[in-house]
Amino acid sequence: MQRAKQxxxxxxxxxxxxxxxxxxxxxxxAGISVGLVERGSPPTxxxxxxxxxxxSLNARSLAFVKASGTxxxxxRCCPFRHIDVANQDGSGHSLFSxxxxxxxxxxxxxxxxxxxxxxxxxxxxLPSVTCYTHCAPLSTISxxxxxxxxxxxxxxxxxxxxxxxxxxxxxxxxxxxxxxSSYDYHQRAMIINVETELPQQDISWQYFTPTGPIAMxxxxxxxxxxxxxxxxxxxxxxxxxxxxxxxxxxxSTYPKRLGKLTRIVARASFPVKRQHAKRYIGKRLAxxxxxxxxxxxxxxxGLNIGLHDADTLAELIINGSDPGDKVxxxxxxxxxRLANQAMIAATDSFHHLFTGAKPLRQLxxxxxxxxxxxxxxxxxxxxxANGLNPFxxx
Ligand SMILES: Cc1cc2nc3c(=O)[nH]c(=O)nc-3n(C[C@H](O)[C@H](O)[C@H](O)COP(=O)(O)OP(=O)(O)OC[C@H]3O[C@@H](n4cnc5c(N)ncnc54)[C@H](O)[C@@H]3O)c2cc1C
Numbered sequence: 001m002q003r004a005k006q007x008x009x010x011x012x013x014x015x016x017x018x019x020x021x022x023x024x025x026x027x028x029x030a031g032i033s034v035g036l037v038e039r040g041s042p043p044t045x046x047x048x049x050x051x052x053x054x055x056s057l058n059a060r061s062l063a064f065v066k067a068s069g070t071x072x073x074x075x076r077c078c079p080f081r082h083i084d085v086a087n088q089d090g091s092g093h094s095l096f097s098x099x100x101x102x103x104x105x106x107x108x109x110x111x112x113x114x115x116x117x118x119x120x121x122x123x124x125x126l127p128s129v130t131c132y133t134h135c136a137p138l139s140t141i142s143x144x145x146x147x148x149x150x151x152x153x154x155x156x157x158x159x160x161x162x163x164x165x166x167x168x169x170x171x172x173x174x175x176x177x178x179x180x181s182s183y184d185y186h187q188r189a190m191i192i193n194v195e196t197e198l199p200q201q202d203i204s205w206q207y208f209t210p211t212g213p214i215a216m217x218x219x220x221x222x223x224x225x226x227x228x229x230x231x232x233x234x235x236x237x238x239x240x241x242x243x244x245x246x247x248x249x250x251x252s253t254y255p256k257r258l259g260k261l262t263r264i265v266a267r268a269s270f271p272v273k274r275q276h277a278k279r280y281i282g283k284r285l286a287x288x289x290x291x292x293x294x295x296x297x298x299x300x301x302g303l304n305i306g307l308h309d310a311d312t313l314a315e316l317i318i319n320g321s322d323p324g325d326k327v328x329x330x331x332x333x334x335x336x337r338l339a340n341q342a343m344i345a346a347t348d349s350f351h352h353l354f355t356g357a358k359p360l361r362q363l364x365x366x367x368x369x370x371x372x373x374x375x376x377x378x379x380x381x382x383x384x385a386n387g388l389n390p391f392x393x394x
Pocket of ligand 1: 014015016017018019020037038039040054055056057135136137165166167168169170171172189191270288289290291297299300301302303304305306
């Protein structure tokens with residue numbers, strides 16, 4: 001890519017969360033001049049107890065993060081090789097194994113803050129990135145050759161492309177006049193970090209109940225992150241329980257394979273919604289990550305598809321001549337909207353099949369039975385979920 005002479009940066013990214021920081025690291029690793037605008041402080045390192053927010057990173061996301069020269073602390077990463085999906089009453093069951101899908105593992109679980117911190121550490125060593133913290137955009141205008149971004153600290157930046165990675169309530173999306181379609185699942189996801197008598201193995205499991213799924217995501221050692229989806233009322237009632245009572249509630253609902261709980265480390269709950277921006281692009285502007293789409297978290301794909309947006313955009317920018325080129329931005333939108341729409345539809349059907357009325361749940365059971373009996377379908381589903389092309393010959 002040719003360097004911009006008259007602009008402050010080739011690319012300005014608003015939002016230094018996991019997706020924005022990953023794009024900044026990848027582009028500046030390739031020598032592109034980047035400005036990263038973050039309204040908060042730079043992330044701080046974690047030690048001791050595990051943070052509440054954790055995410056799965058699939059093969060494509062991991063490869064993208066590593067392509068920027070970022071290293072993740074192995075001791076806080078938990079690889080997983082199996083995914084067990086079942087109905088709580090045992091009427092439907094499917095076990096996915098990485099080996100059967102032609103992969104070594106399905107990826108890792110990592111704390112959001114550990115990933116964000118590792119990316120920001122990498123940024124510190126990259127000379128072509130400048131981080132502007134404790135500030136946010138006030139306004140933006142575009143010409144044929146540049147975008148100007150006015151920040152609330154009095155600074156003005158000019159760039160050839162501005163990228164909104166500022167999360168579900170994106171200011172940049174609003175400033176660009178891009179609206180969203182949204183849907184409320186009328187559910188909350190309660191996340192509970194626990195310590196257990198048994199060490200976790202390399203498996204993540206999810207059981208569907210008529211009120212919502214319950215899931216166990218493994219963390220290194222004798223730790224796990226539990227996710228309990230339920231109505232707002234039931235979740236608030238559970239949040240009011242003391243640790244002893246919450247442990248009993250978990251032990252009476254979660255399968256015995258979880259083992260005995262020894263400690264509740266942390267807990268919080270989040271509303272479950274989906275949202276999709278009507279457009280991902282504008283004049284010299286692109287949206288990525290949660291700024292562009294929010295999916296039901298039950299399949300653990302929200303961050304992954306955000307990182308895949310960043311990966312696609314980075315490749316187009318690195319191999320192009322102008323990062324704000326209209327044709328290039330259209331190519332980005334075409335590729336990513338199709339993939340993200342498919343993920344939104346898949347997670348939506350999972351939700352309705354397993355949490356809907358009884359006939360739908362019976363259909364859900366049947367689909368698990370069929371999947372279990374069709375190794376080819378299982379392999380394709382897992383490769384798709386890992387951001388790999390299931391139709392590519394090995
Ligand atoms: C319960 C739950 C479980 C989940 N589990 C998984 C999982 O296992 N796997 C997975 O792939 N995904 C998962 N997700 C989804 C994942 O957490 C999100 O998709 C991901 O955090 C989005 O990252 P982001 O960088 O796009 O946005 P954010 O994480 O929201 O980051 C946005 C950044 O922009 C900054 N910002 C905001 N506004 C401004 C502004 N005006 N100016 C400057 N900076 C600004 C913020 O401070 C922040 O740093 C889960 C989500 C939930 C709710």
